[in-house]
Amino acid sequence: MFAHSLDAARTTLFTLSFVGLGFLAGCPSKSTPAPDTHAASSSSITAAPAPAASLAPVAPAALANPNACSVVGSSISIVKGARSDTGATPARLADGRIVVGYAVGTSPRASVVDLGASTATAVDVDASTLTKDLGPIEKGSTLSLHRVTPFAATELKMRVLVDASVSAQDKSKRVRCGFADADRVVGSSEGGETLQNCRSFTDGKKTWALSSWGKPAADGSKAASRWALHLVGDDGAVSETTLGTRNVPDPSLERYNFDLPASVHEGEAGYVLAGRFNGNLALTRRAEESDAVAELSLSWFNAASGMPALAAADRSVTVIAPIAGKSDLYGMNFPIEAKSPKPAAVHVETEAGAGERTSLSLVRSGADSVLAFVEAKGEAKKVKLVVLDAALKPRGPVLDMPGTGKAAAVKLLPLETAGRVLAVTVDGGEITASTIACPPSS
16 A cells, blocks of 8 residues: 655654664543444672582573563653643654653643653643633533643743643533644634544654544535544645545544544655554555555454554554454554555463553664553553564563553653663653663664
C-alpha cells in the first residue's frame, strides 16, 4: 500500500542516537467491536584461609545476560497526583531540554527533566486558548484532558499541545486538539459532521492532528465515519486531507470511530498513520508534498485491537498493536514504500499467565526496536520493556520496570547516549523518569 518514494533521511526531533534503536499515544476502549465488514554493598569479613585439603571447588560467578536491558541509577520523580487518563508525554525541545507533559486536575502541566542532576522542575504552561476553544464548563459537565505534548518554550512559559473534550449532561461533547496558547488545529464545528475524537502530534518541526468525524444518514446517503489528517503549515494555516471513509450503522458509537491513533513523520516519505476502527488496526500513509494517500488498510485479529505503537527509521516502518483484554501482540516491519504485509503474532514471553497489555510505546532506528507496555495480571499493573530485532523477535529477556504495580501508562524517548532510552511512567498517580540501558546489536 505504500508505493511512494523516500528520497531523504528522516529529520525528526525525537529520532536521536539509539544504536540499533522514534518516538511515538490514549487508553484502550472497553467496547467489544466486531470484524469490519469491509475488509491488534554488603559488608565483607576477612577470615584466615582454611587448609588446602578442606577447600571445596568454587563455581565461577554467573555472567549477566549480555542482551539484558537494565535501569541506570535511580528514577526521577516528576510529580505526584497526576491524571492517569492523560498519561505523560516526553519530548526533546530544540534547545536540547527534555520536557514531560501531563495534567493535574483540569490543568495541563509540564516539567523539565535534568538527567545529569536527577531532578525535575515544573514550569508554567500557557493554556490561554484552551477554555476559549472548548467554551464554558457548565455544572455537571466533565473536562477530559487526553494528552499534553510539549512543543516549544517561550521566555516565560512552555508551549504545549492539548487534546481535550467536554462532555455535558445531555451526552453532547465538544472536542479540540492542538495549541493551548493559539488557534486549535482541529475542533468541534457546526455542520453536517460531528467531531468524535482527535489527537495532535509534533516532531518539533512539523505539527499535525488526526481526527474522526461522524455523519448521520440524510438525504438518501448512509451514515459514515471519516478519518482525517490536519497539517499545520509554516504560516500556521491548517490543511485537511481525508484518509478514509466507511459507512457505519451509527457514527456516534465509539466502535465506529477512527480512534486511539498513533503517527510518525518520516521526512520526505510523509506521514505514516495508524489507529483503530471497529476493532481493526487501521493503517495508511500520506505523501509529504502532495495530498496523495495510500489505500486504507484494515486488519482484524479475531478480537478487538488496542492502541497501536508506531515508529519509522531507515526507510522502514514498524507497527505493533495489542489485543484488548489479552496478552497477544501483532506487528509488522516493512519497507515504507512497499505494501504492508499481514500483521503477524509477536511473541513476548513474561511470567506465566500474562494479562492484558496496553499503553504500548515504541522507539527504533536501524533494525532494532525497543517496546514498552503496561501488563495487567490480576490487580497488578506493571511496566515491561523488551528489545526486538528486525523480525520482531525478542533479542533478550523482558525487563520488569520498578514501580508500585499500579501502572497506567508508559512512554519512551530516545536519549543522546547510544544504547539508552528514557522511560516515563505513570504509576499510582506518580510520574517518574528512568534511564534504561540496552546493549547494541552485534
